[in-house]
Amino acid sequence: xxxxxxxxxxxxxxxxxxxxxxxxxxxxxxxxxxxxxxxxxxxxxxxxxxxxxxxxxxxxxxxxxxxxxxxxxxxxxxxxxxxxxxxxxxxxxxxxxxxxxxxxxxxxxxxx
Amino acid sequence: xxxxxxxxxxxxxxxxxxxxxxxxxxxxxxxxxxxxxxxxxxxxxxxxxxxxxxxxxxxxxxxxxxxxxxxxxxxxxxxxxxxxxxxxxxxxxxxxxxxxxxxxxxx
Numbered sequence: 212x213x214x215x216x217x218x219x220x221x222x223x224x225x226x227x228x229x230x231x232x233x234x235x236x237x238x239x240x241x242x243x244x245x246x247x248x249x250x251x252x253x254x255x256x257x258x259x260x261x262x263x264x265x266x267x268x269x270x271x272x273x274x275x276x277x278x279x280x281x282x283x284x285x286x287x288x289x290x291x292x293x294x295x296x297x298x299x300x301x302x303x304x305x306x307x308x309x310x311x312x313x314x315x316x317x318x319x320x321x322x323x
Numbered sequence: 324x325x326x327x328x329x330x331x332x333x334x335x336x337x338x339x340x341x342x343x344x345x346x347x348x349x350x351x352x353x354x355x356x357x358x359x360x361x362x363x364x365x366x367x368x369x370x371x372x373x374x375x376x377x378x379x380x381x382x383x384x385x386x387x388x389x390x391x392x393x394x395x396x397x398x399x400x401x402x403x404x405x406x407x408x409x410x411x412x413x414x415x416x417x418x419x420x421x422x423x424x425x426x427x428x429x430x
Binding site for chain 2: 244246252253254256299301308309310311312313314315316317
């Protein structure tokens with residue numbers, strides 16, 4: 212089945228540690244996105260990529276980094292500079308940037 | 324000002340009722356609009372696209388009013404399974420999500 216796979220489902224980060232969230236899609240979509248959602252809040256865009264080897268900062272990029280070396284993959288690293296990383300992280304993809312997005316089922320990140 | 328704003332609700336309605344809510348957008352350049360549904364602790368799922376002429380999908384009707392810069396979603400004959408948060412989305416060069424409207428349908 213085509214879709215978006217995020218892993219792990221749950222992740223715990225120690226103080227000062229970088230962690231990487233995986234996002235893989237087999238939909239042949241050009242555009243991929245990372246969002247953060249805090250309890251009771253809407254989605255906030257962290258980074259997005261419209262094509263391989265290119266990505267742009269979203270509204271809350273500080274403390275995060277991404278790469279887009281392959282079309283299928285868009286990993287997100289939460290660095291130690293992100294002081295409040297506890298949230299629900301959602302990856303999405305779309306055929307192009309002006310079409311509706313399909314979401315993975317998310318990763319919940321917590322601080323130990 | 325946020326690009327997309329929604330009434331957070333909650334809208335608490337009995338089964339079988341009709342519920343409607345709006346979403347306003349500030350960027351007149353927004354080209355396309357969508358409604359997503361998000362269940363508690365789950366990912367958003369596309370519910371329907373919103374066309375200028377309005378569109379209907381079963382019990383759901385979406386409308387776009389460009390003059391007043393809002394889109395609406397109407398749910399007829401509400402079911403318990405319609406309980407969710409409904410996210411409004413506008414696209415210019417990227418998607419802008421509203422914070423969502425929570426609907427609770429009670430038996």
